[in-house]
Amino acid sequence: MLQSLLRWLFPHPLLTVLMAISWILLQNEFSAGMFVFGIILGIVIPIGTARWWPDRPQGFRGGKMLSYTLLVIYDIIVANIHVAWIVLTKPNSKMKPAWVEIPLDLKTPEAITLLAGTITLTPGTVSADLSDEGHSLLVHALDAPDPAAVRDEIKTRYERRLMEIFQ
């Protein structure tokens, strides 16, 4: 009974939290009234839009997600410097852009979206396309003399962690 009520009130608990936080940040001031109104928005909007949403992802691990976010931010900074160096010093003729195919072990759409977003945000690689049945991801690398190494790095560094977050 209580469980079904909670499930009705919070169809997507994380979305509720996100809505409340964005509302408070948008108002740019923190007061009790703003907080309560943020919570109200966070309850009403997910309920109103719940029927258009897919099921909420099962077994999402918040703690692992946090450490994953920190890792990605660190990688963005390191790789940005690396790519800036390539852009400034390497002549176009010596650059070896390559398409890299990444066979996916991830199944849930949320996890695949996160992986594709991570790949684009980290410099040097842009995710371009999925295969028609969604079993592999097409990635374009700016300068990859060895495409297999890029594939292995993405698989061990990001996909393995995402598997742990979503399963």
Added chain:
Amino acid sequence: MIAETFLPLAIAFFLCVGLLFTFVAAIGLLKLNDGMTRLHAPTKAGTLGIGSFLIASVLHSFLMGEPSMHELLVIGFLFVTAPVTANFIAKVNLHTRSCDMPDAPSVDTTWSTLDTPEVDKVIASNE
């Protein structure tokens, strides 16, 4: 007291970092010579370059005594939307075949952007 000495330094540091990376992105956009490699430059400026500008802006608002956290929201939205834009530009490149084409995937039959339905092929052949 400490804040008044170190905050301006931190602001200057973040502004310089942002400037550096946006500048490199602009150079990259001019220098690189192919649709797909060019795509790499602006998506990168969008993350670290604009991120540092916005952090500098947050610090400046604290220094001025009017704390503002709007910028964090901007960073959040930027990080969510930038990959989508890059993905769509890449898809257009693939769709118009204006770049080197990738090999077919090893698991499935083709890439989804290149997957033309039979009906469309019939229409195209009739025109």
